[in-house]
């Protein structure tokens with residue numbers, strides 16, 4: 001194949017791929033969806049583009065090879081009196097072509113793929129870090145430096161259906177086995193670094209819309225990052241066979257605008273947003289405003305809040321407590 005011809009052919013591939021790249025896809029898979037989704041991050045779009053490039057190259061190869069076979073079978077068929085060339089053993093020219101062309105194609109695909117892969121591992125300049133720990137059979141999320149952490153496990157409805165043996169249906173339970181009790185809430189348009197590990201066996205944290213999956217291995221801390229472009233709910237699952245309930249440890253990421261995220265984070269700490277005005281002590285019905293100054297200081301410094309001895313027996317002490325007693329991360 002001559003260089004000019006190859007250039008023309010490569011340009012043809014690019015033109016064919018354009019309309020497909022332009023099609024927007026929602027993050028959730030659709031019934032009978034055949035192609036991978038575009039996802040909602042720059043990384044997932046990179047993966048999608050690399051996939052489409054490889055797919056179209058394969059399509060062109062397939063059409064050329066099967067087309068050549070079809071033409072050969074039809075034009076040189078026995079009924080037309082074709083005689084096989086029994087003296088043919090090999091052709092150096094052909095061998096060079098079918099070695100050089102695949103190598104050129106691999107190099108063509110390797111360049112964009114490598115740069116995308118390097119970008120995928122670059123966790124520098126992240127604005128926040130979430131530690132993800134896999135357990136049999138749930139996830140634990142810790143917002144590092146924020147004093148917020150909780151576990152996330154299969155939602156009660158899915159669990160009841162699966163234990164009862166009842167037949168779930170899409171109409172009543174559209175997210176059967178894909179819902180959790182506590183979603184991982186993340187801000188949009190923020191570079192978020194994940195440090196991923198496990199406490200017992202190997203798990204893998206995988207949300208297709210984010211564009212990657214990362215193994216969670218006991219004793220090893222893996223890294224990944226994301227920057228979610230659109231608010232929404234993105235679902236995933238553990239992607240490593242980790243025991244009998246491996247199929248029952250889904251992941252749900254709820255991406256919200258930054259302001260909403262800050263409010264949510266503050267609510268998880270049990271304190272008002274640091275930027276929100278503090279209601280004077282004694283204001284009715286506002287438990288956080290009644291927090292003891294020492295407790296507030298402890299919480300802001302990331303320490304366990306010291307509950308004052310004379311604290312009212314109801315709301316304030318409970319409000320200030322950690323969202324739930326989370327297991328100690330390994």
Ligand SMILES: [Cu+2]
Pocket residue numbers: 134135202203204238239240241242246249
């Ligand atoms: Cu798992």
